[in-house]
Amino acid sequence: MTDPELKYRRVLLKLSGEALMGAADYGIDPVVIGRLAREILEASRAGVQVGVVIGGGNIFRGAGLAAAGMDRVTGDNMGMLATVINALAMQDALEKLGAYARVMSALKINEVCEDYIRRRAIRHLEKGRIVIFAAGTGNPFFTTDSAAALRAVEINADLLLKATKVDGVYDRDPAKHANAIRFETLTYDEVLHRDLQVMDTAAFALCRDYSIPLRIYNLSEPGSLMRILKGEEIGTLVSGRD
Secondary structure, three states: OOOOOOOOOEEEEEEOHHHHHOOOOOOOOHHHHHHHHHHHHHHHHOOOEEEEEEOOOOOOOHHHHHHOOOOHHHHHHHHHHHHHHHHHHHHHHHHHOOOOEEEEEOOOOOOOOEEOOHHHHHHHHHOOOEEEEEOOOOOOOOOHHHHHHHHHHHOOOOEEEEEEOOOOEEOOOOOOOOOOOEEOEEOHHHHHHHOOOOOOHHHHHHHHHOOOOEEEEEOOOOOHHHHHHOOOOOOEEEOOOO
């Protein structure tokens, strides 16, 4: 039964790979992924159709090694495989809680997960399954931010959520500037004009062109996901035009 307080019915949640590390320097913290899985399952059981994209930075960063001399295409392919590892870990965490979850990969890895097919993904969502989109876009040179924006457009999401380590978008780096100002709302044009690093350019352009509202929030605050889905103004909302 759908919670009548819900403002959004279908969302795409973007998690960074680093978020899964917790306080560690590498890999996946079982406590962190368990907490995230519980929040995602709570949203699903409330009646929200949830898609998830997870980065791979906790395991491998293709762009970083490419800068050090590795072939960029090879590095990006390795990075996409890292996201599959994280997606399978999230699927396992969700299923341990009793959720129905599917991993769909943009790269063909049929023995461990499904191929990404848009219509099948939407059908999974309609049946109440949590869909975890792995392997980015399946192409090098595109970030998991771009994958999240692309999947949000493809599944007709009401909202794209970017869960980060900060509580929104600031006019400058809050870790370096104590007087940094957080924005509660921004338009797409304001983000571009101010050159705010919300997402990479390709991802942000997709959100703007297809009018997908984007909310950036701090994933370390327990309960934030459901509060957002019920309409609370948490973090920073980017939407509309000037």
